[in-house]
Amino acid sequence: MAPRYPVDKVIAAATNGDLDLVGSRARDIVQTYVEGFADSFSFASALVAALRLEHFQETVTLGPPYKGEFDVYICPISSELMSRYGLEHVPNWYVKLKLTENDNGDSVLVVSMHPPEKPARQRRKR
Amino acid sequence: MTKTRRCPICEQGTVRPVATRAAMPYRHVTALEPAWEVRIPTCDNCHERLIDGNTARSLDAALEAALQTLQTQLVNEAIDQLATVKTQRQWEKRLGLSPGYLSRLKSGKEGSVVLTTLLSLLAQAPSRQWKQTEAIWSGRDQAAAEVLSFPARGATIASTFHFQQEASSQSASVSQLRDSQCVVARFEEAA
Ligand SMILES: [Zn+2]
Numbered sequence: 342m343a344p345r346y347p348v349d350k351v352i353a354a355a356t357n358g359d360l361d362l363v364g365s366r367a368r369d370i371v372q373t374y375v376e377g378f379a380d381s382f383s384f385a386s387a388l389v390a391a392l393r394l395e396h397f398q399e400t401v402t403l404g405p406p407y408k409g410e411f412d413v414y415i416c417p418i419s420s421e422l423m424s425r426y427g428l429e430h431v432p433n434w435y436v437k438l439k440l441t442e443n444d445n446g447d448s449v450l451v452v453s454m455h456p457p458e459k460p461a462r463q464r465r466k467r
Numbered sequence: 468m469t470k471t472r473r474c475p476i477c478e479q480g481t482v483r484p485v486a487t488r489a490a491m492p493y494r495h496v497t498a499l500e501p502a503w504e505v506r507i508p509t510c511d512n513c514h515e516r517l518i519d520g521n522t523a524r525s526l527d528a529a530l531e532a533a534l535q536t537l538q539t540q541l542v543n544e545a546i547d548q549l550a551t552v553k554t555q556r557q558w559e560k561r562l563g564l565s566p567g568y569l570s571r572l573k574s575g576k577e578g579s580v581v582l583t584t585l586l587s588l589l590a591q592a593p594s595r596q597w598k599q600t601e602a603i604w605s606g607r608d609q610a611a612a613e614v615l616s617f618p619a620r621g622a623t624i625a626s627t628f629h630f631q632q633e634a635s636s637q638s639a640s641v642s643q644l645r646d647s648q649c650v651v652a653r654f655e656e657a658a
């Protein structure tokens with residue numbers, strides 16, 4: 342199963358800074374893991390920019406108000422990211438996102454970002 | 468973000484900047500009201516907010532300013548409360564702070580989350596905490612505290628203890644205190 346949104350486009354948008362974090366999710370991250378909203382945004386951008394196809398888990402739909410499909414990844418973070426944000430105790434992150442458009446073109450909407458609640462499942466090979 | 472756009476969440480509403488001073492988590496503070504209004508892209512249909520890079524930086528600037536104000540306010544309240552039982556200088560000495568440090572904290576020229584927290588805790592019961600901090604710094608060993616509180620010879624032994632402290636600039640050990648107690652006991656026996 343392939344992601345709904347091409348991972349290279351997702352990475353390119355995040356690398357450009359074309360990314361939005363849903364407000365409540367950004368707040369959760371600030372509350373628990375990082376110092377402020379700028380850290381929350383830059384960590385999200387770095388995390389999404391580091392996604393790889395092998396981290397993809399599944400494509401899901403969500404209840405209201407969320408429309409459209411969302412790709413789920415469970416991604417290990419680099420030791421550099423761990424030490425920059427003091428996240429040595431959280432090596433893996435669950436990310437749920439979709440690719441949308443803004444004035445610049447592609448833009449990533451991150452609707453979930455937290456440590457995985459259950460271990461990553463092995464992705465089935467096609 | 469200054470322009471409007473279609474909401475990527477509900478795909479129905481329009482996202483436009485809305486000025487708000489809603490409380491947010493920031494650093495160690497659970498809910499802090501930004502010092503000024505921040506324009507956050509918000510959907511007019513699902514009412515979700517979107518945090519992009521510019522919004523995140525604007526929020527942090529307004530929250531940092533609010534945090535400084537809050538910290539100065541907490542420190543002022545705490546120091547005023549502490550000053551009802553001992554002078555600022557006495558508290559500075561007890562906490563190992565340089566002369567005038569508490570005044571600098573009050574003016575907002577210095578800031579420390581740890582000190583603000585400590586002072587606020589002390590200020591909840593200043594009189595009791597003064598005694599507690601005295602107990603903390605009178606010696607780590609329970610035996611030392613017991614020797615010092617021995618009623619018949621306490622004053623003599625305490626004097627010996629302070630003399631030894633001043634002479635060596637170090638805390639007297641329990642064995643030293645026990646030796647002192649023996650000396651006092653022998654003196655009393657001889658008398
Ligand atoms: Zn919406």
